Amino acid sequence: MRPPLSDEQLARTRAAELLSTLSPDRLPVHLGSLARSRGITRVVAIQLDSDGLLVEQDGNLVIYVNSRLPIARRRFTIAHEIGHTYFTKKRPDSVGLAETRFGCQTEFAQNSSSIEALCDIFGVELLMPLPAATKIIRTGFPSIRCIRELCSTFNVSIAAAAWRLAEIAPVDVTIIWCREMAKPTDAKDIKLRLDWGVSPRQDRLYLPRFDAVPHESLISSCYYSRLPAEGFEKLDFGSLRGSRYLVCERFGNRVLCLVLLDASPANPRGQRPGTLFV
Numbered sequence: 001m002r003p004p005l006s007d008e009q010l011a012r013t014r015a016a017e018l019l020s021t022l023s024p025d026r027l028p029v030h031l032g033s034l035a036r037s038r039g040i041t042r043v044v045a046i047q048l049d050s051d052g053l054l055v056e057q058d059g060n061l062v063i064y065v066n067s068r069l070p071i072a073r074r075r076f077t078i079a080h081e082i083g084h085t086y087f088t089k090k091r092p093d094s095v096g097l098a099e100t101r102f103g104c105q106t107e108f109a110q111n112s113s114s115i116e117a118l119c120d121i122f123g124v125e126l127l128m129p130l131p132a133a134t135k136i137i138r139t140g141f142p143s144i145r146c147i148r149e150l151c152s153t154f155n156v157s158i159a160a161a162a163w164r165l166a167e168i169a170p171v172d173v174t175i176i177w178c179r180e181m182a183k184p185t186d187a188k189d190i191k192l193r194l195d196w197g198v199s200p201r202q203d204r205l206y207l208p209r210f211d212a213v214p215h216e217s218l219i220s221s222c223y224y225s226r227l228p229a230e231g232f233e234k235l236d237f238g239s240l241r242g243s244r245y246l247v248c249e250r251f252g253n254r255v256l257c258l259v260l261l262d263a264s265p266a267n268p269r270g271q272r273p274g275t276l277f278v
Contacts, residue, residue: 011118015125028155038085052077072157083122142169167200174199179254206238222248
């Protein structure tokens, strides 16, 4: 007898099953037909206090998505809400929607519940099917070029593409965003700080939001020069410590940084001296 699937495996399996109803060559994935197959009759863009909301109206399921989100982010929110048709037993009623307009904060929100995390995993799996994503990611050393290609191929946000890269890259990679911002306790203390991070392969990685980035860091150099930067550097962000290879690029007011243990373009598999890779 096979062991039961974990919740994460179940999320990936459900996404793959739903995708099997579409042509595998049709990219980006057409979410409208997938939503309809899950009983969702409409997807409506309105102003919300959250990213999205799945409600039941007159026996029909409706997705409301925040109209202020970019299109790529809306697509992730819709995929996430489709995931709720599998993982939320009791659906919210639509009464008072106009007054409350709350729902899910999607795309790997910090401190998200287990259901929200599963719907995020489901959304990634649905928007970036594993076979097609693997063709892009496994072609070489993990890079920001890879993330850009995922974004353009699947019409997803940088955050969603970064998660997919970190999931299936040939070497372990943690991805962090840093931006200029103040501490919550002091609006005048504005520095380049750690804002967000994903590391799907590490369950207990602690990344302290608002930690300041040292001025001599490659991350700071990238931010202030607006030029890509990469190389080995010693990090001290929570449990992300020690020598890492960084690949950094600035996007608007943020720096996206790939953090790799030991690996580099010259040593792409992260071999340590005397280590034999079979």
